[in-house]
Amino acid sequence: MIKSMTGFGRAEIAESTKKCTVEIKSVNHRYLDLAIKMPKKLNFFESSIRNVLKEYIQRGKVDVFITFEDVKEQNVSIKYNSEVASEYLKYLKAMSEEFGLDNDIRVSTLSRYPEVFTMEDVDVDEEELWLILEKALREAATNFVQTRVKEGENLREDMISKLDGMLKHVDFITERSPIIIAEYKARLKDKVKELLEDSKIDENRILMEVTIFADKSCVDEELVRLRSHIETTKETLLQGGSIGRKLDFIAQEMNREANTTLSKSNDLEISNVAIELKTEIEKIREQIQNIE
Numbered sequence: 001m002i003k004s005m006t007g008f009g010r011a012e013i014a015e016s017t018k019k020c021t022v023e024i025k026s027v028n029h030r031y032l033d034l035a036i037k038m039p040k041k042l043n044f045f046e047s048s049i050r051n052v053l054k055e056y057i058q059r060g061k062v063d064v065f066i067t068f069e070d071v072k073e074q075n076v077s078i079k080y081n082s083e084v085a086s087e088y089l090k091y092l093k094a095m096s097e098e099f100g101l102d103n104d105i106r107v108s109t110l111s112r113y114p115e116v117f118t119m120e121d122v123d124v125d126e127e128e129l130w131l132i133l134e135k136a137l138r139e140a141a142t143n144f145v146q147t148r149v150k151e152g153e154n155l156r157e158d159m160i161s162k163l164d165g166m167l168k169h170v171d172f173i174t175e176r177s178p179i180i181i182a183e184y185k186a187r188l189k190d191k192v193k194e195l196l197e198d199s200k201i202d203e204n205r206i207l208m209e210v211t212i213f214a215d216k217s218c219v220d221e222e223l224v225r226l227r228s229h230i231e232t233t234k235e236t237l238l239q240g241g242s243i244g245r246k247l248d249f250i251a252q253e254m255n256r257e258a259n260t261t262l263s264k265s266n267d268l269e270i271s272n273v274a275i276e277l278k279t280e281i282e283k284i285r286e287q288i289q290n291i292e
Contacts, residue, residue, distance in 0.1 A: 001240045003292040004151035005029065005060040009144025013136040020132045021067045022140035024053075026148075028289055029061035038066035045130060049137060056141040058242045059292045068133070084115045148292065155287055156237045162280050163230050169277045170227050173261065173270050177219060180267045219261045226257040226277075233284075244291040251285040 009024045034050055034057075053064065088110060096103040111117060229250050236243050236250070258281055262274040 001149050002152040002156050002237060002243060003145065003148040004155055004290050005148070005244070005292050006151060006290060007060075007144045007148035009140045009142070009147060011136045011139035011143060013132055013139070015132055017070050018129075018132055019069045020136040022133075022136045023065040024062060024140050024144040026057070026060040026062040026144075029059060032057060032059055033061045034064065035062070036064045036066065038064075039068055042066060042068060042129075042133065044126070045133060048130065048134075052134065052137050053141060056145050057292075059244060066133070066137075068129075079118045081115055081118065085110055085113075088113050088116065152291065155291060159284055159287055160234055160237060162284055163234050166230050166277060166280050167227065169273050169280070170223055170230070172273050173219065173277075174223050176267065176270055176273075180270070219264050222257045222261045222264075226254060226261070229254045229257065242292050244288060247288045247291060248285070251281060251288055255281050255285070 005026060005028045007024070007026050010022070012019065012021045014020075032054070034053060036046060036049060038046075038049075049064070049066075053062070089105065092105050093103060095101065233247060233250050233254075236247060255278065258274060258278045262271060262278065265271045265274055
């Protein structure tokens, strides 16, 4: 099977009071580019998250969104700093005596002074948290891969259809090439006969000119290589796997052979077919960019 680089997957795992949601989406990219957005308390799992995702994804720009809720979770605790409060109280009494002011300090007032009360994060059970997170992550990744495979299968069918059409174009050029040489020879003879009128035509000279023409317009090697590249592409698509980079290289080679064929063409029909061939190759190259 082959995979598209465009995909989406989502999973939600709820256990007891905890709920974890993971969403994964991706677009084309030359390499694997993971961007993970999640609550700060999950940051220490980032390396593990990346390792899990790499089991499912080889290429693509992948965005991962993770949310975590615990309806009974006490996220923070309040800490009372008695030493800080004592220091405030000591200096407030000193100020009262020094300036002859009433000491009207109340507990509610003192409690609002900086650092008297502080908020501290409560330690979480990392093992329990990871079990829920990993479960949601793997389920989302599995769903994500399924959408990639489905689109990849559609891509493969369409590309194989295009490749079969390209083989027909190659067959046409292969069959047409000898004909244009014969047509050139006939036109050359007629032209020479017209110019020389009743004089005898030098067959050797005609043969030399035709040979030169045939040599300049010969695309046999290009067609053989092009046919081989098309067949290799079809075989690779049927084999499946992570084949995007390999296919991209083959498509470049196909384009090169089609360009050479077009540049050597001295026939309108072959030129038109070669242009069609280049158009189909370009379409395939665009589709290959979306294959993992």
